[in-house]
Every structure is written in C-alpha cells, then in structure tokens.
Amino acid sequence: MAQTQPRKTRLTFGVMLQGAGSHMNSWRHPGNPADASVNLDFFIANARKAEENGIAFAFVADGLYINEKSIPHFLNRFEPLTILSALATTTRKLGLVGTVSTSYSDPFTIARQFASLDLISGGRAGWNAVTSPLEGSGRNYSRPHPEHSLRYEIAQEYLDVAKGLWDSWDDDAFVRDRQSGRFFDREKLHTLGHKGRFFQVEGPLNIQRSAQGQPVLFQAGASEAGIGLAGRHADAVFANHVPLEDAQALYRSIKTSALAHGRSADDVKIFPGAGPIVGRTHAEAEEKYQAIRNLVSIDEALAYLGRYFDHHDFTAYPLDAPFPELGEIGKNSFRSTTDRIKRNAALKHQTLREAALEAATPRTDLIGTAEEIADVLIGRVEKQAADGFVLGFPVLGQGLSDFIELVIPVLEERGVYDRSLSGTTLRDHLGLPRKTSRYVDASAGVQARRAG
Amino acid sequence: MAQTQPRKTRLTFGVMLQGAGSHMNSWRHPGNPADASVNLDFFIANARKAEENGIAFAFVADGLYINEKSIPHFLNRFEPLTILSALATTTRKLGLVGTVSTSYSDPFTIARQFASLDLISGGRAGWNAVTSPLEGSGRNYSRPHPEHSLRYEIAQEYLDVAKGLWDSWDDDAFVRDRQSGRFFDREKLHTLGHKGRFFQVEGPLNIQRSAQGQPVLFQAGASEAGIGLAGRHADAVFANHVPLEDAQALYRSIKTSALAHGRSADDVKIFPGAGPIVGRTHAEAEEKYQAIRNLVSIDEALAYLGRYFDHHDFTAYPLDAPFPELGEIGKNSFRSTTDRIKRNAALKHQTLREAALEAATPRTDLIGTAEEIADVLIGRVEKQAADGFVLGFPVLGQGLSDFIELVIPVLEERGVYDRSLSGTTLRDHLGLPRKTSRYVDASAGVQARRAG
Structure with missing residues (x-):
C-alpha cells in the first residue's frame, strides 16, 4: 500500500432494484407503479436508464421469510437469479448483482447459477453472499436457523467450495476440434474433491469460466465475522450508510482484513448504500423527504x-413520551441498525413517535441540492469511507431520474464521473482485474496443474 | 371419459434446447456452432424460430454430475432456470420448461424460482420435476444419493409443498390501494404450515400467482413410481420415444393413474420425445442419419x-462378436433404455460394434420424408400413444430448420397443425385450463378460505 500513487477520485455506483424503492411505503408514491416489485417493464426501464447513464450495476436484495407484518415490497417480489437473468438479455453492459443466502442453498447449485448468469451476460454477474439474519427463514427450509457465528463458519467454507468449482475448467480447456473430435483438454479439467466440515463436493462444475473469470463476490454484514468473510473472500462489500467516522472505521477494518488474508487493499471495494433525495433547492429536497415521510402512518412506523x-x-408505550429504554431487546438481530436508532433518539431527545417516523423514513445527510449531495459522496470517497455507492433511492422512479438529471451533471463537472461504461464486464466497471484461475501460476505465467 | 366427444387431432410440440442437439457428438456437425451448449445467440435464435412457427415450448434438460467421460454438451452448459429467464425476455409466447431435481434442492427456493420465471414470462413457465438418476449427484451435494423409491417419496411430498406455496396468495390478494395504504387483503393470504416426513415449510411464498395460475408441472420417468407421481401431480409427462405398443401402454398407465387420483385423463398430457431426421427423399434422410452416425468413433460409442x-x-469384449450377455449389469440405472438396447440387439442379431454405434445414434421410425414423419406423428396421437411431442433433434440447427421447412407444411395441409400460438400462456398452448387455487371452492365459485 505504501507505494501506491494518489489516484484521481472517481465515483462508481450501483442501483438497488427493489420494487418501488427502498422506502417501506414507496409503492404509495405517485412516481412509481404500485406493483413495481413484480413489474418487469419497470425493472427493465430502470436497468436501462441506469446503464445508459453509466451506473455500473443493478443490485437485487432478497429475503427468505415473510409474514403479514413484512413491508409491502418484500411480500411479493421477483427472485434475484431469475430477474437478473431476464435483465441480462435486456441490457448490454450493466452489472447484475443478486443476493443469495449461504445458509439456505447448496454451493454446487449456486456456483452454477451464478456462473450461468455470468456466461449469459458476458461477464456481468455478481453474487451478494449473505447468511440470512431472519430467524423465520429456517421455518421455510425444514431446519433450525443457525446462530450467527455458525452461519459465518458455513459461509466461509461455502465460498471456498463455490470459488473452487468456478475454476473447474481452465480458460482454454474447451478446444472443440471438429476434425479430431477432441472437445476438451483433459489436462485443463480440475476436479475439486472438497471434503470439509459442512460440505463434501466432488465437482467438477458443468460450466466454463466467463469473460470476467468468476462472478464478482459481494458480501454484506459489518459484524466481526462479516468483516473476516469479506477480507478473505469478497471482491466488494455492501454496507449501511452510517456517519462518516463509522464508515471510515469499517472501511479500514475491511481493507485491513484483506491485507491480513494476503490480499491487497484494492482487491476489495467498499460500497455503502446511499439513498439521496435531491431537489433544485434544499427546501425542495426537504419537501420531497416530507412527502415520502407522509406515506407512513404512525401504526405502520411502530410496526416497522x-x-x-x-x-x-x-x-x-406512550407515543409522545421519550423513546423507551429497551435493554437487551433487539441485540441479536439487526444490531447495528438498532444501535443507530437508539443513539439517534438519545441525541435528538426524540419521542417514540418521532423516532418511529424517522426510522421508517430515515433522514440522512443525502437530502439536499445536487451540489450538497455531490459534496457528501465525493467527500466519502476522498476520506476513505467508500469506494463507491449502492444507490437505494427511497422512491426509485423519481429518485433515479432526479439523480441522473441533477446530480450526475455536477459529478461530471467536477471530473469524478463518466457516463460511459468503458469496459464490458462487472470487474471492469469496479476496477477489478479479471479473476485468474487458482490453477494458473501467476509468477511463471503458465498453468500450474494439479491432478484432477 | 365416456362422454367426451371425438376431438380433432391436433399436434403440439416442444423443442429441446440442448446444446447442438440431442446427439452425443452434435457439436461436430457443421450445421451448428461447436460451442452451442453455451452459446446464448444460438439459444435465442432457435427459441425465436420455434416460437414463430407455432412450437409451444422450449425444454431445457439438466444433470447434476459430470466427469471426463460425460458426453460433450453435458460438460459445459447453461443452468436451466437462468437460461429460461434469459429467454423469457427475448421471446413472447414460447413456453419455457426446465428440469430441476427434487432430490437436490429446496421446495421453497424452487417453487419461488419457477413462480418468478412464470411471472417474468407472463405465465409461460414449466418445471420438469425429476428425481435425478445419476448416483454421482450425491457427491456434489454432500449427501448420499437416495435410492429410487425414496427419491419418489421425497418427490411426492416436495410437489405437495411447492403446489401449496404457489397458492399462498389468492389471485386478487394484492389490492394496492394508495389512498388507504392497504397493500393486500389479509383474508387472501394463506400460510401453508406444512409439516411432513421430509419437509417442514411454513410459508407463505413471497410471490403472487401468475397469468396461468401455477407453472406447468412436467414429470419424466416411466417407472411405476414415476407414473404414480405423474398421475397425482403432473400436468404433462415427458417420455422416451419407444415402439407404438409400449407408448400406448405408458399412455394408458398415466391416464389411468390420473383417474385413480381423482383427476381427468385430459388433465395430464403425454409428450414423448421425438428426434426426426427428415429428407426430401427417404434416401436423403438416410444420408443425413449416416452423416450423424459418422460423427462417432467406435471407442466413443462403447463409452456411450x-x-x-x-x-x-x-x-x-470382441467388437464383431454377438452383443454380450450382461446379466444384472445396468439394471439399477437407466433400466428402460438398457432393456431396449438389449432387445434391439437380440432382435437384429447385432454385434457389439453394431449395437454400440446404433445406441450412440439411435435409428427410429422418424427418419424419412416429411410425409413419412407426419404419418408416424399423427398416427401416434390418433392411436393414443401421445398428446404431443418434445422434438429432440439429433442436430438442432439443421433438424429444426428441416422440420419447419418440410414437415410443418405437411401437417398444416393435413389440418393438424397451426403455426399461430393463439393463447398467451403455456397452459393455453397445451390445452390445459388456468390452474385454480386450492382455496377457491369451484362448485360455489367463491373463495373457500382457510385460516392462515
């Protein structure tokens, strides 16, 4: 790290395609179709609009358990791998990143589905590997929900297996010589033979490597175990939007973890979420925020x-009394979010009503004019709190349009953004080199072959 | 059944998209790209060509285990759900059917992925639910391969769960009333609460029903257990192309099984595979067959x-001696295929060389002129041996073009085929009614609701 030259600041974005937006009641906003979470045309239109304006990837989140109290766009939505594959043939350059849980799937299947998406899309696939925080998931999968540390132990081995399977065939394994009838080179086939604590997977995978070598591996989760997983395996990390100092600390932790695992700090890119609400004036942005906030009743906010x-x-609890003391409640699920809510309520002396309404419609430093938002985003990258952002607009239709119309021109003027995606693969867009096979000896530049 | 009117004979086809074709060395044929099994453009072109000519669905087969001896297009191919989703946005009417194993997947995930494909495609999804014959599959999935009868017991319960999950939301459950903020009708949400021998799945599924109600359920496998599964659960059965009497017997068995499960004989459609090789003369068809047969060396044929x-x-064994006695060898894997090979060898007094070359390039009654092929296909439907066919062309590019150019006009002249797909869903194409939710009381025409 010591010898790296100062680099020109450059902003890279993904965009969350999550129904009508990241806000719990975005479906009520007139700027979106109410059925956005299952509206294919809406997905395609937003994906294309993002791509045309240089946004590097679409990001499709997921969950494996709902009940009647879940927020609306979680109740009824496309499954990530299918919708991303549908977008693969309706976009040309956009990266396609989707969430799949390592706690409730099989590595042979998931390695294969992402490899297939990667091949179909010409090297644009990314997998956000999560361990599933929701306890209820187990009740849909005939098994107990593993506790936090076990989930991460499973995930570590799972990703070992998936990455191993992705290298089953060397890049030039398939010779396909019609004359001789030789379809592949036996020396370039690698059978994994994984025998671990959680998984025994023989291999090989029945699909070749892609234009980017392997799908991009995202990880989300800022716990110590999550940071360890990211340092060892991830190409990119999706994080929460948190105050600058916290974001810098997380950024440092992940880069340090990468170094500890023998990788370079540049090998893992940090993409916090960001949900800008932009106006032509600060007051207009504030009006937009209030309009979104008004989509939620106090009952819905309390449930949220x-x-x-x-x-x-x-x-x-009484609505207009100070935010209640909660003790240990919530410490085992969304810990960083509950800590943030509690800290914020104390800092601003909020009542329960105020805290609930603000939790349902978070107020961030990304509500303002294009210049104000550009300042925050550029500042975060310059101050080593982010390498890019996953844009999770509270209201997707309006939010993405406003961002493209108002913020991107400011970023272009400041020389930190370019609407043309110059490369073709997701790794290109993220500034990551093509993934070399584990069987290639980099120093010698030749294939180091292992017996199958 | 007694009261049904004689129906006009009508032929319905699916087409297998399996790399360069169903023949083991189809990749060597000049009529295909050698990388057909991972060539997206080839998939899209064939899917569109099929659709434009009234073929009802694409069928993508699958397997979960390969080794260096596997036939070429199994070594490196797209995964069914991802390629079908990619085809969903590049076709408009074509049904999209894919194989997924019930022995190596989770019902919540697979119910969801097919429901998502069904929604993305506007009601065109079909799932060929198989139990995986290949012993090696277990070695890629960290578990022992279940034996035959256990696989079918698992499959029966698996399909109960999947079909239950597909009815989680009534068709009109999502009211999405922006004014009141009411997203769904609580009375129209059904939590499955399945507690069975193999699966415990609470539900509900996080996706709505589609234009065709539920994905079409295909089943493949002609064993007694397979027929039982088909009779209880399947909308359609994919079968082997076998001699007429055998095909009629299977047809009767499946329809009888449907009746025994309280369904109508029309509720399950039988689609044997068919791999026509058509010529302008019978001799030309025979030449095409020989050209395909010549793609295989004797060593490859023995391995096949x-x-x-x-x-x-x-x-x-000596190559030019009579086909050897094999005793019990092969009785536990592809039983119907091994029986057919042995019977054929005895009947024709084949040497091992002849039997091997013919096994690798099967000679069927579908090699001939358009008129000859039309006779066989129409005869099979009229004689109650088939309701339609899955066209598995030995060489896909040439085979599909020839079929469209030569055979379809003959079928049109005979009044048994129409190139326009008049409906929009796969159920429409197959002559199946929209699937009604289990929570709808058909006799009263009202929703019979069960407590979630």
Whole structure:
C-alpha cells in the first residue's frame, strides 16, 4: 500500500432494484407503479436508464421469510437469479448483482447459477453472499436457523467450495476440434474433491469460466465475522450508510482484513448504500423527504420499528413520551441498525413517535441540492469511507431520474464521473482485474496443474 | 371419459434446447456452432424460430454430475432456470420448461424460482420435476444419493409443498390501494404450515400467482413410481420415444393413474420425445442419419453405451462378436433404455460394434420424408400413444430448420397443425385450463378460505 500513487477520485455506483424503492411505503408514491416489485417493464426501464447513464450495476436484495407484518415490497417480489437473468438479455453492459443466502442453498447449485448468469451476460454477474439474519427463514427450509457465528463458519467454507468449482475448467480447456473430435483438454479439467466440515463436493462444475473469470463476490454484514468473510473472500462489500467516522472505521477494518488474508487493499471495494433525495433547492429536497415521510402512518412506523427489535410491540408505550429504554431487546438481530436508532433518539431527545417516523423514513445527510449531495459522496470517497455507492433511492422512479438529471451533471463537472461504461464486464466497471484461475501460476505465467 | 366427444387431432410440440442437439457428438456437425451448449445467440435464435412457427415450448434438460467421460454438451452448459429467464425476455409466447431435481434442492427456493420465471414470462413457465438418476449427484451435494423409491417419496411430498406455496396468495390478494395504504387483503393470504416426513415449510411464498395460475408441472420417468407421481401431480409427462405398443401402454398407465387420483385423463398430457431426421427423399434422410452416425468413433460409442450400464467397460469384449450377455449389469440405472438396447440387439442379431454405434445414434421410425414423419406423428396421437411431442433433434440447427421447412407444411395441409400460438400462456398452448387455487371452492365459485 505504501507505494501506491494518489489516484484521481472517481465515483462508481450501483442501483438497488427493489420494487418501488427502498422506502417501506414507496409503492404509495405517485412516481412509481404500485406493483413495481413484480413489474418487469419497470425493472427493465430502470436497468436501462441506469446503464445508459453509466451506473455500473443493478443490485437485487432478497429475503427468505415473510409474514403479514413484512413491508409491502418484500411480500411479493421477483427472485434475484431469475430477474437478473431476464435483465441480462435486456441490457448490454450493466452489472447484475443478486443476493443469495449461504445458509439456505447448496454451493454446487449456486456456483452454477451464478456462473450461468455470468456466461449469459458476458461477464456481468455478481453474487451478494449473505447468511440470512431472519430467524423465520429456517421455518421455510425444514431446519433450525443457525446462530450467527455458525452461519459465518458455513459461509466461509461455502465460498471456498463455490470459488473452487468456478475454476473447474481452465480458460482454454474447451478446444472443440471438429476434425479430431477432441472437445476438451483433459489436462485443463480440475476436479475439486472438497471434503470439509459442512460440505463434501466432488465437482467438477458443468460450466466454463466467463469473460470476467468468476462472478464478482459481494458480501454484506459489518459484524466481526462479516468483516473476516469479506477480507478473505469478497471482491466488494455492501454496507449501511452510517456517519462518516463509522464508515471510515469499517472501511479500514475491511481493507485491513484483506491485507491480513494476503490480499491487497484494492482487491476489495467498499460500497455503502446511499439513498439521496435531491431537489433544485434544499427546501425542495426537504419537501420531497416530507412527502415520502407522509406515506407512513404512525401504526405502520411502530410496526416497522418493531421489525428491527425482534418484532417488539411498540404500541404498548406512550407515543409522545421519550423513546423507551429497551435493554437487551433487539441485540441479536439487526444490531447495528438498532444501535443507530437508539443513539439517534438519545441525541435528538426524540419521542417514540418521532423516532418511529424517522426510522421508517430515515433522514440522512443525502437530502439536499445536487451540489450538497455531490459534496457528501465525493467527500466519502476522498476520506476513505467508500469506494463507491449502492444507490437505494427511497422512491426509485423519481429518485433515479432526479439523480441522473441533477446530480450526475455536477459529478461530471467536477471530473469524478463518466457516463460511459468503458469496459464490458462487472470487474471492469469496479476496477477489478479479471479473476485468474487458482490453477494458473501467476509468477511463471503458465498453468500450474494439479491432478484432477 | 365416456362422454367426451371425438376431438380433432391436433399436434403440439416442444423443442429441446440442448446444446447442438440431442446427439452425443452434435457439436461436430457443421450445421451448428461447436460451442452451442453455451452459446446464448444460438439459444435465442432457435427459441425465436420455434416460437414463430407455432412450437409451444422450449425444454431445457439438466444433470447434476459430470466427469471426463460425460458426453460433450453435458460438460459445459447453461443452468436451466437462468437460461429460461434469459429467454423469457427475448421471446413472447414460447413456453419455457426446465428440469430441476427434487432430490437436490429446496421446495421453497424452487417453487419461488419457477413462480418468478412464470411471472417474468407472463405465465409461460414449466418445471420438469425429476428425481435425478445419476448416483454421482450425491457427491456434489454432500449427501448420499437416495435410492429410487425414496427419491419418489421425497418427490411426492416436495410437489405437495411447492403446489401449496404457489397458492399462498389468492389471485386478487394484492389490492394496492394508495389512498388507504392497504397493500393486500389479509383474508387472501394463506400460510401453508406444512409439516411432513421430509419437509417442514411454513410459508407463505413471497410471490403472487401468475397469468396461468401455477407453472406447468412436467414429470419424466416411466417407472411405476414415476407414473404414480405423474398421475397425482403432473400436468404433462415427458417420455422416451419407444415402439407404438409400449407408448400406448405408458399412455394408458398415466391416464389411468390420473383417474385413480381423482383427476381427468385430459388433465395430464403425454409428450414423448421425438428426434426426426427428415429428407426430401427417404434416401436423403438416410444420408443425413449416416452423416450423424459418422460423427462417432467406435471407442466413443462403447463409452456411450457404458454410460447406461453403470459405466461398464465394453472394450473388454470382441467388437464383431454377438452383443454380450450382461446379466444384472445396468439394471439399477437407466433400466428402460438398457432393456431396449438389449432387445434391439437380440432382435437384429447385432454385434457389439453394431449395437454400440446404433445406441450412440439411435435409428427410429422418424427418419424419412416429411410425409413419412407426419404419418408416424399423427398416427401416434390418433392411436393414443401421445398428446404431443418434445422434438429432440439429433442436430438442432439443421433438424429444426428441416422440420419447419418440410414437415410443418405437411401437417398444416393435413389440418393438424397451426403455426399461430393463439393463447398467451403455456397452459393455453397445451390445452390445459388456468390452474385454480386450492382455496377457491369451484362448485360455489367463491373463495373457500382457510385460516392462515
């Protein structure tokens, strides 16, 4: 790291395609179709608009358990691998990143599906490997939900297996010589033979490597175990939007973890979420924020707050008294979010009503004019709190249009953004080199072959 | 059944998209790209050509285990759900059917992925639910391969779960009333609460029903257990192309099984595979067959034969002596295929060389002129041996073009085929009604609701 030259600041974005937007009631906003979470045309239109304006990838989040209290766009939505594959043939350069849980799937299947998406899309696939925080997931999968540290132990081995399977065939393994009838080179086939604590997977995978070598591996989760997983395996990390100092600390932790695993700090890119609400004036942005906030009733806000705190019933407390003391409630699920809510409530002396409404419609430093938003985004990259951002617009239709119309021109003027995606693969867009096979000896530049 | 009117004979086709064709060395044929099994443009071109000519669906087969002896297009191919999703946005009416194993997947995930494909495609998804014959599959999935009867017991319960999950939301459950903020009708949400021998799945599924209600359920496998599964659960059955009497017997067995499960004989459609090789003259068709047969060396043919007989080593026998006695070898894997090979060898007094070359390039009654092929296909439907066919052309590019150019006009002249797909969903194409939710009381025409 010591010898790296100062680099020109350059902003890279992904965009979350999550129904009508990241806001719990975005479906009520007139700027979106109410059925956005299952509206193919809406997905395609936003994906294309993002691509045409240089946004590097679409990001499709996921969850494996719902009940009647879940927020609307979680109740009824496309499954990530299928919708991303549908977008693969309706876009040309856009990266296609989707969430799949390592706690509730098989590595042979998932390695294969992402490899297939990667091949179909010409090297644009990314997998956000998560371990599933929701306890209820186990009830849809005939097994107990593994506790936090076990989930991460499983994930570590799972990703070992997936990455091993992705290298089953050397890049030039398939010779396909019609004259001789030789379809592949036996020396370039590698059978994994993984025998681990959680998985025994023989291989090989029945699909070749892609234009980018392997799908891009995203990881999300800022716990110590999550940072360890990211340092060892991830090409990119999706993080929460948190105050600058916290974001810098997380950024440092992940880069340090990468170094500890014998990788370079540049090998893993940090992409916090960002949900800008932009106006032509600061007041207009504030009006847009209030309009979104007004989509939520106080009952819905209390239920939303409850989701983070183990479905705690907040209706039992007086609405206009100070935010209640909660003790240990919520410490085992969305820990960083519950800590943030509690800290914010204390800092601003919020009542329960105020805290709930703000939790349902978070107020961030990304509400303002294009210049103000550009300042924050550029500042975060310059101050080593981010390498890029996953744009999770509270209201997707309006948010993406406003961002393209108002913020991107400012970023272009400041010389930190370019609407043309010059490369073709997701790794190109993220500034990551093509992934070399584990069987290639980099120093000698020749294939180091292992017996199958 | 007694009261049904005689129906006009009408032929319905699916087409297998399996690399360069169903023949083991189709990749060597000049009529295809050699990389057909991973060539997206080739998939899209064939899918569109099929659709434009009234073929009802594409069928993507699958397997979960390969080794260096596997036939070429199995070594490196797209995964079914991802390629079908990619085809969903590049076709408009074509049904999209893919194989997924019930022995190596989770019902919540697979119900969801097919429901998502069904929604993305506007009601065109079909799932060929198989139990995986290949012993090696277990070695890629960290578990022992279940034996035959256990696989079918698992499959029965698996399909109960999947079909239950598909009815999680009534058709009109999502009201999405922006004014009131009411997204869905609580009365129209059904939580499955399945607690069975193999699966415990709470539900509900996080996706709505599609234009065709539920994805079409295909089943493949002609064993007694397979017929039982088809009778209870399947909308359609993919079968082997076998002699007429055998095909009629299977047809009757499946329809009888449907009746025994309280369904109508029309509720399950039988689609044997068919691999026509058509010429302008019979001699030209025979030449095309020989050209395909010549793509296989005798060593490859012996290895291919061995695949069906538990990887038995046929090189140990004299090539030009009569086909060897094999006793119990191969009785536990592809039983119907090994029986057919042995019967054929005895009938024709074949040497091992002849039997191996013919196994690798099967000679059927579908090699001939358009008129000859039309006679066979129409005869099979009229004689109640088939409701339609899955066209598995030995060489896909040439085979599909020839079929469209030569055979379809003859079928049109005879009044049994129409190139326009008049409906929009796969159920429409197959003559199946929209799938009604289990929570709808058909006799009363009202929703019979069960507590979630």
